[in-house]
Amino acid sequence: MTRITTIGFDADDTLWHNERFFRMTQAQFAALLADYTDQETLMARLLEAEKRNLGQYGFGIKGFVLSMIETAIEVTQARVPATVIGQLLQAGQDMLRHPIELLPHAQETIAALAPSHRLVLITKGDLLDQERKLAQSGLGEMFDAIEIVSNKTPAVYADIFARHGDGAEAALMVGNSMRSDVVAPIMAGGWGVHVPHGLEWEIEWAETPEAHPRFRSIAHLGLLPDLVGWIDGS
Secondary structure (H helix, E strand, O other), X not given: OOOOOEEEEOOEOOOEOOHHHHHHHHHHHHHHOOOOOOHHHHHHHHHHHHHHHHHHHOOOHHHHHHXXXXXXXXXXXXXXXXXXXXXXXXXXXXXXXXOOOEOOOHHHHHHHHOOOOEEEEEEEOOXXXXXXXXXXXXXXXXXXXXXXXXXXXHHHHHHHHHHOOOOHHHEEEEEOOHHXXXXXXXXXXXXXXXXOOOXXXXXHOOOOOOOOOOEEEOOOHHHHHHHHHHHHHO
């Protein structure tokens, strides 16, 4: 079996918290629009808007805020007060300013693997926001490369692992998103390791590739060095 020489790490909800701030803002959004529609309907309309807008806005907070504003206009039949729009914009700015909170085992796991493997941070979202979070995390210097991409597809992974390693066959990607961090790198020819976070964005859902020989799931990042050692030694 090919030895792992390159390890890709997802960022949001793998190395630091992210989705819970979106959930908090969604709760605020529902409260602001409570006079116009119920929360279930509002969240369904927001999800539709997010899916519709991904091709234009991409992933991240800015696209999320624009989708909330679009949804607010739709559900109120263009009667949403300007004060509500202002509060939604403020909520987005608060999200962009929120300090980074590292997840358990993130720092020590990266430090343990850095001497023996090429480490690449592979994340998607707003460029400035992802750069801000990485700078605040204190983890940036431990990575051999940083890739902030518009989407995570098999072709994107194949290109990254070819440029920063020995190709996808000798690469492993770890993250909380089954769709983006596990299925896509496996389709590129690499390993996909799932680290459940507990909060999952519906757009990132995918069937778990249980039967695939290059799929693994671990309870937390602290178990990754042992898994990599097992793969390299098998």
